[in-house]
Amino acid sequence: MGKFYGGSFQAIQEYFQQKFCRFCSHPFTSDGIELLREEPGILVVRVGCSVCGRPLGVAIVGTGPAPAPDRTKAALDWTKRDRERLSGKPTITYDDVLDAHQFFDGLGADWAKHLPRQGRASGH
Numbered sequence: 001m002g003k004f005y006g007g008s009f010q011a012i013q014e015y016f017q018q019k020f021c022r023f024c025s026h027p028f029t030s031d032g033i034e035l036l037r038e039e040p041g042i043l044v045v046r047v048g049c050s051v052c053g054r055p056l057g058v059a060i061v062g063t064g065p066a067p068a069p070d071r072t073k074a075a076l077d078w079t080k081r082d083r084e085r086l087s088g089k090p091t092i093t094y095d096d097v098l099d100a101h102q103f104f105d106g107l108g109a110d111w112a113k114h115l116p117r118q119g120r121a122s123g124h
């Protein structure tokens with residue numbers, strides 16, 4: 001149905017609020033869902049349980065058509081790969097989040113620097 005396409009962070013929150021923490025079995029709440037970064041075509045969100053505090057992981061969610069791939073660099077290959085993987089799916093899945101978590105673990109704590117930088121500052 002593609003209801004996430006053209007969707008928003010709010011749609012992602014609503015999606016995860018239908019999911020349950022695998023540690024304490026409480027549903028996730030909007031408090032535990034944090035927007036880490038917004039890029040053209042993707043949102044990066046961190047999901048955790050606000051009841052027991054356990055993290056679920058980081059999800060990369062496609063929000064629309066992927067930008068033209070002509071400025072893709074080797075260093076950004078994972079982003080392209082993830083975007084392509086997500087672009088073929090109508091919705092994100094629980095497994096996607098776990099996959100992404102594994103992936104970010106592999107990158108290490110400074111993974112954010114691998115994200116493409118845009119002219120727009122996201123601010124802190």
Ligand SMILES: [Zn+2]
Pocket residue numbers: 021022023024025026049050051052053054
């Ligand atoms: Zn929990």
